[in-house]
Amino acid sequence: MSVLRQFDLNLLIIFEALISECHVSRAAEKVFLSQSAMSHALNRLRTQLDDPLLVKTENGLTPTPRALAMLPDVRQALNLVERTISPAESFQASLSDRTFRIASTDYFETVVFPEWFSQLQLSAPNVRVEIDLISEESALLRLEKGEIDLIVGMDKEQKLPSHLIVQDWLTEKQVCLASIQNQNARGSLSLEAYLALPHIRFFDLEGKTDSNVDRWLASQTLARNHIASTTNYMAAARIVANTEAIITLPYHMAKLFTQMMPVSIVTPPDGLPAIDMTLVQHPLYAKDSGIIWLKQVLCEHVKSL
Numbered sequence: 001m002s003v004l005r006q007f008d009l010n011l012l013i014i015f016e017a018l019i020s021e022c023h024v025s026r027a028a029e030k031v032f033l034s035q036s037a038m039s040h041a042l043n044r045l046r047t048q049l050d051d052p053l054l055v056k057t058e059n060g061l062t063p064t065p066r067a068l069a070m071l072p073d074v075r076q077a078l079n080l081v082e083r084t085i086s087p088a089e090s091f092q093a094s095l096s097d098r099t100f101r102i103a104s105t106d107y108f109e110t111v112v113f114p115e116w117f118s119q120l121q122l123s124a125p126n127v128r129v130e131i132d133l134i135s136e137e138s139a140l141l142r143l144e145k146g147e148i149d150l151i152v153g154m155d156k157e158q159k160l161p162s163h164l165i166v167q168d169w170l171t172e173k174q175v176c177l178a179s180i181q182n183q184n185a186r187g188s189l190s191l192e193a194y195l196a197l198p199h200i201r202f203f204d205l206e207g208k209t210d211s212n213v214d215r216w217l218a219s220q221t222l223a224r225n226h227i228a229s230t231t232n233y234m235a236a237a238r239i240v241a242n243t244e245a246i247i248t249l250p251y252h253m254a255k256l257f258t259q260m261m262p263v264s265i266v267t268p269p270d271g272l273p274a275i276d277m278t279l280v281q282h283p284l285y286a287k288d289s290g291i292i293w294l295k296q297v298l299c300e301h302v303k304s305l
Contacts, residue, residue, distance in 0.1 A: 014041040091289035093124035105153035156276035172250035176266040188267035198245040200236040
């Protein structure tokens with residue numbers, strides 16, 4: 001390494017041009033240098049390598065044995081460096097067999113993923129996608145390790161480390177879901193009626209139940225009467241179908257449940273906030289062309305919701 005530190009590696013490009021061309025002027029043109037600059041570089045090479053490298057003969061400049069011996073290795077080294085520093089190849093979805101790993105909410109897995117992945121198979125038939133429900137460890141530690149590529153559907157108000165890349169993805173209005181037998185939850189709810197009903201609440205990434213609905217109510221010095229808390233929309237909907245409780249959830253999730261069980265959508269009180277969902281990526285992989293493509297197709301898909 002001590003020899004390498006003392007050698008100007010830029011001279012390897014000059015060396016390759018000189019020994020390949022065996023002509024100072026042509027070598028200068030090849031690397032876009034003046035003839036005088038090339039002659040100066042040749043003298044530096046001769047000094048650092050302690051070899052004349054090119055010698056005048058009846059046939060013009062002829063490489064020395066050492067120069068000829070060095071040439072294949074120098075070419076190989078230059079090609080290796082060029083490949084190493086060249087821009088990464090763009091992601092070709094139609095040809096790729098890459099496996100993407102997504103940590104998501106059950107909203108994404110239930111509402112978005114089935115149709116999105118079906119469409120994805122048409123344009124990227126060999127791409128595979130693995131879904132892992134969000135947990136604090138998978139969303140943060142595994143994201144940094146590259147064990148998951150993207151977090152999809154996280155509430156924008158969720159507190160995350162500032163170095164993570166957070167991108168707006170989808171805004172959904174929130175509605176209420178109630179049993180079709182629930183006489184106290186029909187049509188639309190006033191704020192007073194909403195607060196009078198028992199509620200099922202949801203945990204966030206950190207196990208907290210303080211949602212934007214609760215913060216909206218707290219700003220008015222109000223609070224819901226919750227009788228249960230869960231991380232799963234399906235479990236909450238099944239409870240609602242068999243009790244007097246209601247849940248507040250994104251519209252498309254509620255719409256799906258009305259097709260699966262005896263529940264109906266109820267309009268919430270005026271002013272109830274929507275939920276803003278995001279895509280979260282680690283900056284270590286910000287230039288990964290595959291993940292860039294993944295984010296693009298996810299954003300494009302939800303435009304039709």
